[in-house]
Amino acid sequence: MSASASGPAPHVPKKTRLGILLSGRGSNFLAIARAIAEGSLAGVEIAVVLSNVVGAPGIAAARELGLPTECFVSRGRPRAEHDADVIACLRQHRVDLICLAGYMRLLSADFIAAYPDRILNIHPSLLPAFPGLDAQMQAFEYGCTVAGCTVHFVDEHLDHGVIVLQRTVPVLDDDDAHTLAARILEQEHLAYPEAIARVVSGRYRIEGRRFVAHAAQTS
Ligand code: GRF
Numbered sequence: 569m570s571a572s573a574s575g576p577a578p579h580v581p582k583k584t585r586l587g588i589l590l591s592g593r594g595s596n597f598l599a600i601a602r603a604i605a606e607g608s609l610a611g612v613e614i615a616v617v618l619s620n621v622v623g624a625p626g627i628a629a630a631r632e633l634g635l636p637t638e639c640f641v642s643r644g645r646p647r648a649e650h651d652a653d654v655i656a657c658l659r660q661h662r663v664d665l666i667c668l669a670g671y672m673r674l675l676s677a678d679f680i681a682a683y684p685d686r687i688l689n690i691h692p693s694l695l696p697a698f699p700g701l702d703a704q705m706q707a708f709e710y711g712c713t714v715a716g717c718t719v720h721f722v723d724e725h726l727d728h729g730v731i732v733l734q735r736t737v738p739v740l741d742d743d744d745a746h747t748l749a750a751r752i753l754e755q756e757h758l759a760y761p762e763a764i765a766r767v768v769s770g771r772y773r774i775e776g777r778r779f780v781a782h783a784a785q786t787s
Contacts, residue, residue: 584768585615587663589654589671594626596669596690599757600764601633609761612768616661618654620673636661642673651679658683665767667760668722677724685730685774687722688767690760692752694718694734699727704749713739715748717756719763732763732779 588597597617603609617630620642630637638657642650655678658666668689680687693703695718698710707715716736721729735755739748766772771782 581611583611583613584664585662586612586764587615587658587661587666588617588626588630588669589666590617590619590626590669591621591624591672592626592670594624594629594669595753596756596760597626597667598629600667600669600761601630601635603761609765612665612764615663616657618657620650620654620671626670647674647676648678651676655679655682665764667764669760674726675722680722680724685721688732688760688763689720689722689727689729690756690763691718691720691727692749692756693727694736695720695727695731704752705745708739708743708745708748715739715752717752717759719759730774730777730779732766733759735759 586600588600590597594617600609601614604612604614614630614635616636616638617627618638618640619627620640622639622641624639627637627639640650640653640657664686666683666687668687671689675687691699691703693699693707694714694716697712698706700706704715714736716734718727718734719732720727721732723729735758737748737751737755766779766781773780773782
């Protein structure tokens with residue numbers, strides 16, 4: 569049936585296309601995929617799941633969901649060369665927003681410049697405390713009574729960019745680093761979809777280091 573016979577085609581808003589980068593098990597990726605499937609994260613779709621590690625379980629999980637997957641092995645390659653391949657792939661898949669989900673690799677300055685304020689990361693601590701590896705263990709051994717996770721924009725420094733949101737977790741007397749990490753992970757799975765929704769809404773501005781949500785409109 570032609571458009572003229574049936575009237576104008578309904579306007580379908582373009583979805584934001586996510587590029588997920590991961591190196592490991594991919595539980596945060598799966599939480600994002602679940603939120604999309606359940607409808608709690610609207611207006612986005614996963615364009616590609618990309619890994620730098622052959623055999624990353626997250627890639628197998630993505631394949632099972634029927635999502636496009638790509639792998640670019642990073643080990644032994646110059647960072648700029650590897651990142652150029654990744655950027656080309658993300659462009660090919662028309663990615664609008666990149667979500668690092670356990671991607672165990674620093675991004676080159678060129679990569680960050682290619683997607684300004686379009687790259688998110690999740691880190692299992694309340695930044696700026698405990699950047700880097702084993703953040704949950706660091707918080708536990710430091711004796712923190714509150715721990716948590718952070719979703720932030722990626723800039724050229726490690727675990728450093730503007731914070732989109734944080735969720736806290738109490739450290740219990742009978743915790744060890746593993747039980748604490750497991751409870752932080754539960755909060756990560758809530759935090760990442762929520763942070764993506766905030767960014768995709770576009771209803772925010774960045775003031776210095778602050779992510780400021782626009783006030784809801786009243787009419
Ligand atoms: C998460 O703890 C995340 O905060 C950190 O790497 C871990 C990835 O876990 N950046 P998963 O692969 O998403 O299960």
